Amino acid sequence: MQRMSTRTILLVEDDPNDILLTQRAFRKANLAHASLQIVSDGDSAVFYLSGEGKYSDRDRYPLPVLILLDLKLPRRSGHEILAWLRQQPEIKRLPVIMLTSSKENMDINQAYDLGANSYLVKPVGLTALVEVVQTLNLYWLLLNQQPEIRVF
Amino acid sequence: MKRSLAQQITIGLGLALALLVANTVVSYRNTLKLISNQRLVTHTQQVLTELEATLSTLKDAETGQRGYLITGEERYLQPYESAVSKIDRQINYLKQLTADNPNQQQRVFALESAIATKLTELAQSVKLRREQGFDAAQQIVISDRGKQIMDNIRADITEMENIENQLLQQRTKESQAKLQETLLTFSIAAAINLALLALVYYLFRLNHRQSKQEEEKLRQNNERLTLALDAGKMGSWDWNLLTDEILWTIYHEIIFGYEAGKPNRSYQEWADRVHPEDLPQVEALVQASLKHPQDFHAEYRVVWADNSLHWVTAFGRFQRNAENRPIRMVGVVSDITERKQAEAEIIQLNETLEQRVLERTTQLEEANEELQAFAYSVSHDLRAPLRAMQGFAEALLEDYENILDELGKEYATRIVTSAQRLENLIQDLLAYSRLTRSNLELKVIDLTTIMSEVMTQIEAEIEQTQAQVNIQSPLPKVIAHRPTLVQVITNLLTNAMKFVDEGVQPEIKVWAEIRGECVRLWVEDNGIGISPKHQKRIFRVFERLHGMETYPGTGIGLAIVRKGISRMGGSQGVESQLGQKSRFWIELRRGDSEKET
Numbered sequence: 001m002q003r004m005s006t007r008t009i010l011l012v013e014d015d016p017n018d019i020l021l022t023q024r025a026f027r028k029a030n031l032a033h034a035s036l037q038i039v040s041d042g043d044s045a046v047f048y049l050s051g052e053g054k055y056s057d058r059d060r061y062p063l064p065v066l067i068l069l070d071l072k073l074p075r076r077s078g079h080e081i082l083a084w085l086r087q088q089p090e091i092k093r094l095p096v097i098m099l100t101s102s103k104e105n106m107d108i109n110q111a112y113d114l115g116a117n118s119y120l121v122k123p124v125g126l127t128a129l130v131e132v133v134q135t136l137n138l139y140w141l142l143l144n145q146q147p148e149i150r151v152f
Numbered sequence: 153m154k155r156s157l158a159q160q161i162t163i164g165l166g167l168a169l170a171l172l173v174a175n176t177v178v179s180y181r182n183t184l185k186l187i188s189n190q191r192l193v194t195h196t197q198q199v200l201t202e203l204e205a206t207l208s209t210l211k212d213a214e215t216g217q218r219g220y221l222i223t224g225e226e227r228y229l230q231p232y233e234s235a236v237s238k239i240d241r242q243i244n245y246l247k248q249l250t251a252d253n254p255n256q257q258q259r260v261f262a263l264e265s266a267i268a269t270k271l272t273e274l275a276q277s278v279k280l281r282r283e284q285g286f287d288a289a290q291q292i293v294i295s296d297r298g299k300q301i302m303d304n305i306r307a308d309i310t311e312m313e314n315i316e317n318q319l320l321q322q323r324t325k326e327s328q329a330k331l332q333e334t335l336l337t338f339s340i341a342a343a344i345n346l347a348l349l350a351l352v353y354y355l356f357r358l359n360h361r362q363s364k365q366e367e368e369k370l371r372q373n374n375e376r377l378t379l380a381l382d383a384g385k386m387g388s389w390d391w392n393l394l395t396d397e398i399l400w401t402i403y404h405e406i407i408f409g410y411e412a413g414k415p416n417r418s419y420q421e422w423a424d425r426v427h428p429e430d431l432p433q434v435e436a437l438v439q440a441s442l443k444h445p446q447d448f449h450a451e452y453r454v455v456w457a458d459n460s461l462h463w464v465t466a467f468g469r470f471q472r473n474a475e476n477r478p479i480r481m482v483g484v485v486s487d488i489t490e491r492k493q494a495e496a497e498i499i500q501l502n503e504t505l506e507q508r509v510l511e512r513t514t515q516l517e518e519a520n521e522e523l524q525a526f527a528y529s530v531s532h533d534l535r536a537p538l539r540a541m542q543g544f545a546e547a548l549l550e551d552y553e554n555i556l557d558e559l560g561k562e563y564a565t566r567i568v569t570s571a572q573r574l575e576n577l578i579q580d581l582l583a584y585s586r587l588t589r590s591n592l593e594l595k596v597i598d599l600t601t602i603m604s605e606v607m608t609q610i611e612a613e614i615e616q617t618q619a620q621v622n623i624q625s626p627l628p629k630v631i632a633h634r635p636t637l638v639q640v641i642t643n644l645l646t647n648a649m650k651f652v653d654e655g656v657q658p659e660i661k662v663w664a665e666i667r668g669e670c671v672r673l674w675v676e677d678n679g680i681g682i683s684p685k686h687q688k689r690i691f692r693v694f695e696r697l698h699g700m701e702t703y704p705g706t707g708i709g710l711a712i713v714r715k716g717i718s719r720m721g722g723s724q725g726v727e728s729q730l731g732q733k734s735r736f737w738i739e740l741r742r743g744d745s746e747k748e749t
Contacts (some may be wrong), residue, residue: 002588017540024547072533101535103582104528124539124575126546 005110006140010064011038012045012081013099014073018122021129022068028126029133034141037061042076045069046084051093063149064094066140071100071107079107082114093147095140157359164352168345175341181694182334187325196320199256200313201250202210206242207309209235210267214302217274221281221289229278236271256312263308270301305719383445384486389417389468391481400420407464409456427453427461434466442470442478451488471617504589520589525586537579542571572706580708583639587715592633594720596743599627599664599673602634606641610649619649619658628665629743630671635741636716641673643709644736648677650703651734670722671742676735691724 003139013019019038027035032068039045045067048055055061067085086092097118098111108119118140123129155163216232219225243264250256277298281289292298378401381388389508391397398419402412403578410417426434430452441448448468453461468483532618545567548556556564603623607614615623630637647656661676682697689695691714696707717724717738728734 014707015536017543018536021540022541048559061241101539102528107528122535122539124535124542124572126550129543 007034007066007140008062008064009034009036009066009067009068009136010045010048011036011068011080012040012073013038013068014040015070016040018070021126022095022133025126025129025133028130029137031133031137031141034137034142037064042078042081045073045081046076050087050088050091057134063091065146065149066134066136067094067096068099069096070100071102071111079110079114082111082116086115091149093149095144097136097140112141135140157355157362161352161355161359162354165350168348168352171341171345171348171512172329175338175345178341179334179338182330182337186327186330186334189323189330193320193323193327195249196316196323199246199316200320201311202242202246202249203313203316206239206246206263206267207306209238209242209270210270210305213239213274214298217278218293220278221286221293224281224286232274232278233497234283234738238272239267239271256315259308259315261313263305263312266305266308270298270305273298292468294323301577341637352642354715381484386484386486388484389422393479393481404485407462407485408454409458409460409462416441421636425454427454427455429453438468438481441468443469445472448481448483461489462487463489485633523585527582527589530578530582535575537576538571538578542568542575545571551564573706577708578603579707580712581705582714584708584712587636592636592719594631594633596629597632597634597637598629598743599671602632602637602641602663603627606645608641609638610645613646613649617649617652617658620663621645621660624663626662627673628666628671630673630740631743632720632722633716636720640713640716640738641675642674643713646710648675648679648736650705651679651698653680666742667739669742670739672737672739674735676733678733681730681732681734682726682728684728687726687728690726 011019011022013022019040023036023038026034037048039048047053048061049063049067051058051061051063069078069081073081076084078100082096082098085094085096093115096115097120098116099120099122100107101122102108103121111119120132124133162263212231213235214232215462216229216235219228220232222228236421243260246260246263250260273292274307277289277292280292306633319512333695381401382403385403385407388401388408389404390399392399398417399415400417401415405412405414405417408422410421410425423435434450434452437448437450442445448470449466451465454464455461464485465488466485468481470478470484471480473479480481509610545564547570548564549561554560605627607623613619623661645660645662650658652658657677659678664671664673667670686697690697691710693711694707696705714724717740720740722738723740724736726734726736
């Protein structure tokens, strides 16, 4: 069991504007037990999750309980990261929420096929974004029962 | 029964021959009879001559005796003596001549004795003269006995002559009659014969003419057949199964790549030229035609000596005898290489056409994929900076509310609304492009449930505009794509709420009517109306009739209606006048038509 105090959410997002706005939304949402970690390309996400390189320092880069995954990313797409993740025996159960601007059926269906737990379209407007962050926190961090993740 | 001309000729000739033979026989017999008659006539004339000669001899004897009696000179006795010596011979001859006639024979005997008496009387008188002299002899003469005897003899001979003359007359008559009869029968028979021969000749000529006509007809038929076959570049074969002889026409030889001029061909010569791959099949077809009473037809390849390939088509038929045994096979063959080449070309063209269609399809698919990539890019990449613009403008308004003055706040607000407008525009464009690209699966849908779904979606706008929406339910079923239909009706209702004069409460009526196999859904408003000249334009993309300040919008709403309805196989329209209410309608196929239920 992890300590209740800090729960890490990993945001995989390459758009600095979106990163900034999401960080603001997290601040505004005033989350007590969640901290946000951010990687801005596909390879970094994989390194973070597998604990490679600098990410082997789990004190600084703790394993997340939730991943917010964009689809269109440099080097490795969100779909590819998802597919990779579901192949990893230790962390395959990590909840993944797609957070993207695409409404295309193809993208949505593929994400679910690869094992996404949820699919959200990036809202327009600050208020909407804050609401999304608050809802995420409420549902996925507080209500949702976390699967067992083997720590290495 | 009518006999043939040839039979008639034979019969005529036979008759003529029989008549000729009969005529010959009859004529021969008549001639024989004539000859025998003539002989009898001659015979009678001989008798007559002999009788005259006998009388003459007797007269000579009497003359000699008289001379001697008068003169007493011995030299006068000479005629008498020669007569006496001659008379016996003459009598005998007469006997011979009359041997066939007993009556005359009797008379000859009587004549002989009378002559003997005369001769005795003559001899007595001669003896008396010589011995007793003239006077004694004169006495005998004067006694007139000698004259009487002589008269008797004369009478006898005359009688006999009369009889013979009668005979002669009779025989001559008979001869003449016979001659005439013979002439007559011969003439008649000859005439009939001539007539018969003439008839036969006529028949013969007729026959000749007819056979010539038939020959001509046959020749024409043959010529026609040959012309037709040649014109069609067709060869023909005639296979006698009994003798296994096969006759080919020149064209047949040409088609099979042989040098023309040898009409007699063997089965092997045919088989040699048939493509080895086709031969078994063609032979099987021949066998099938042989076994079952069906015509032979085959299309097969022929390989010439120079290895060139030629397609032929052959039609044949077996001729059967009375016992239904095939005795002959006749047929035609023609070269169809050009046709086959054309067919092959067509097939090839078809294949290349398919290839071209495939290429085009691939190109179209590529274009479609590009379009999808474009749409993806629009939805993802274009909207990202938009979100940033709006987000940061909002952040300014919220986080730095105290620092910004009213003008600064208005500027930030304008950024927010502009971004929102652009976001709407992009959303509508994406919706429109999705309608164009995606396959719409059409199902039977109840309009009533669609309407309640629409009402839920526009709840906020109804609240905001205080609109009155009056739906005449229940509504019928239509064949449509649910999300598209929801979007279409939503667009119509939001338009109806939007385009009203300021301060007017929107009143919207929705009802449906069944028109044949279709359902027409009406949406009537109490809005500003549309001039007829604009009624077509409003269904096009980006067509707007009003400024952004009066009636904000993207100009895509009705274009989505039109595209969505057309993708569902329906139609749409509007009835309106400027300043009056508008009535929009959409028409879709009925979902509960009599045909389907």
